[in-house]
Amino acid sequence: MIVAEAKPVSEILAMVKDVKKVLVLGCKGCVTVCNVGGAKEAGILASALRIASRKQGTSIEVAEHTLERQCDPEYIEEVKNIVPDYGAVVSIACGVGPQFLSERYPNVRIFPGVNTKFMGGAVAHGIWSERCAGCGTCVIHYFGGLCPIARCSKSLMNGPCGGSSHGKCEISKDVDCIWDMIVRKAMEQGRLEELLEFRPPKSWATARDGGPRQMIREELVK
Amino acid sequence: MSDYKAGSNLEKVLKAGHFAFTGECGPPQGANIEKLKEKASHLKGCVDAVNITDNQTAVVRMSSWAASLTVQQEGLEPNFQMVCRDRNRLAIQSDVLGVYSHGIRNMLCLSGDHQRFGNHPEAKNVFDIDSIQLIKTVKVMRDEGKFMNGQDIDVPPRLFIGAASNPFAEPYDFRAYRLAKKVAAGADFIQTQCIYNMERFREFMKRVVDMGLHEKCFILAGVTPMKSVGMAQYMAKQVPGMDVPESLIKRLRGAPKGKVADEGIKFAVEQIQEFKEMKGIAGVHLMAIEWEHKVREIAELAGMLPRPTV
Numbered sequence: 001m002i003v004a005e006a007k008p009v010s011e012i013l014a015m016v017k018d019v020k021k022v023l024v025l026g027c028k029g030c031v032t033v034c035n036v037g038g039a040k041e042a043g044i045l046a047s048a049l050r051i052a053s054r055k056q057g058t059s060i061e062v063a064e065h066t067l068e069r070q071c072d073p074e075y076i077e078e079v080k081n082i083v084p085d086y087g088a089v090v091s092i093a094c095g096v097g098p099q100f101l102s103e104r105y106p107n108v109r110i111f112p113g114v115n116t117k118f119m120g121g122a123v124a125h126g127i128w129s130e131r132c133a134g135c136g137t138c139v140i141h142y143f144g145g146l147c148p149i150a151r152c153s154k155s156l157m158n159g160p161c162g163g164s165s166h167g168k169c170e171i172s173k174d175v176d177c178i179w180d181m182i183v184r185k186a187m188e189q190g191r192l193e194e195l196l197e198f199r200p201p202k203s204w205a206t207a208r209d210g211g212p213r214q215m216i217r218e219e220l221v222k
Numbered sequence: 223m224s225d226y227k228a229g230s231n232l233e234k235v236l237k238a239g240h241f242a243f244t245g246e247c248g249p250p251q252g253a254n255i256e257k258l259k260e261k262a263s264h265l266k267g268c269v270d271a272v273n274i275t276d277n278q279t280a281v282v283r284m285s286s287w288a289a290s291l292t293v294q295q296e297g298l299e300p301n302f303q304m305v306c307r308d309r310n311r312l313a314i315q316s317d318v319l320g321v322y323s324h325g326i327r328n329m330l331c332l333s334g335d336h337q338r339f340g341n342h343p344e345a346k347n348v349f350d351i352d353s354i355q356l357i358k359t360v361k362v363m364r365d366e367g368k369f370m371n372g373q374d375i376d377v378p379p380r381l382f383i384g385a386a387s388n389p390f391a392e393p394y395d396f397r398a399y400r401l402a403k404k405v406a407a408g409a410d411f412i413q414t415q416c417i418y419n420m421e422r423f424r425e426f427m428k429r430v431v432d433m434g435l436h437e438k439c440f441i442l443a444g445v446t447p448m449k450s451v452g453m454a455q456y457m458a459k460q461v462p463g464m465d466v467p468e469s470l471i472k473r474l475r476g477a478p479k480g481k482v483a484d485e486g487i488k489f490a491v492e493q494i495q496e497f498k499e500m501k502g503i504a505g506v507h508l509m510a511i512e513w514e515h516k517v518r519e520i521a522e523l524a525g526m527l528p529r530p531t532v
Contacts, residue, residue, distance in 0.1 A: 009509065012265070038233070074267075076443040122357070135493045151336075153336050154306075154307070154333050154334075154336060154347070154349045154352065155349045155352075156333060156352040156353075156354075157352055157355065158351070158352050158354035158355065158403060159352070159392065159393075160393070160396070161333050161391070162386065162387075162388030162415055163336070163391065163462040164391050164392050164393070164462075164463065165391065165392055165462040165463055165465050166392065167392070168462075170336060170339075170462040171295075171336045171338045171339075172338075177392075180392060180393055183393045183395075183396045184393060187393075187396075192399070195396075195399075196399055196402065196403060198354065198358065198403065198406065198407055199355075200355065200358075201311065201351045201355045201359075201370065202348070204350065
């Protein structure tokens, strides 16, 4: 899923300071699963904004609503009769949501209520971890099903570097060295020779480096 | 036509069978070229080549190619270091052509410390290719006269290709294999991480020799003299992939007041003596960090002077 974290209320408050009516818009997709942008969180943020605005002597009217998904024009369309009533929308979907809203409702100010972090999952309750860098050409089968592009700090294809220590990355004791895992797994499975092979430079043309990406599946295009 | 790959002094010294001795010089954090020249002057006549570090520890300094040229003008042979952290494949290849065209003949290929350590932790990193891919890139440029895209190079750069090896990083069992990958990719010489745990290094070298890697490349053992107990403790605890045994810290602690640095030098000299005899070791790489003025003393004590002319 796409993992996000809430922006501080003070930051959001600063964004909407000149607006009289604000709609907090949640999303039932990934951000609901990572407890940051669903219906529950939309309600919490709306209350927090109301309280904070009252405290600072402004009276912003805040409403909340949650869509099935904000990465789909069909659902974005659902709020066409609500959105124009508000001066601003604070989307607490991932970065896709506020942009779909901005494109569909060009006359309404759209603000991001979360920081979109990465593609990953929950490794324990309350702990999320990155797994995919979306490079556009998956290569994890060369590395025992583990991704050095997303999970090695230097995206080494021929790791591990000299900074691997006690299974941790040189950048922080809180970051696992994925190459340590890759090597140990290969050794345990008797597949070490696969790692001895030179892995050539990757083409980043399919990653964000190749420019903003688009995917077209002709058979689905009407 | 010589059978040298690049014809650098370092290559000649090693191929003539001499025990090589290389030094290191960090460019200034500014355009203070006089300071760089002063540092380099201490190494003149003491080493076969001097590594010019490339924004080491991710701290901005004068560019390694510019400092390499200065050091070369001062009569020393640079070993130009390049990290993959700060350049994509276009910049890498163009810098390789640039340094070669100005007479640089040695290059050390590194991935580079992550910028989180340095003085610009908010920087975007590159890591378009890794150190092993860099080795291969420079080899293909030299031996096949081709860019990474397969296009022909108009006058290929001929560099003596170096790489680093850290025998003390984990997983230990993979370290000799990773060295083998660097050799297979085209490394002509290896400079190791600073060695303090001699026992573990002996084990590592036994593996390297058993794999026959010492016959395919020249291995220079890394030595950094300890200046103080504090430095030893810092390296033991704070520097990832560094193995400083407690016995060494104890030995430094046991030195008389004001004599800790001398004890550190004594240990370094003992190491060099052992490396001279150690199977598979072709030389020593002395990284006297901000201690360039001590290099001559260490070289003399270790019997490394005068340096051979080939």
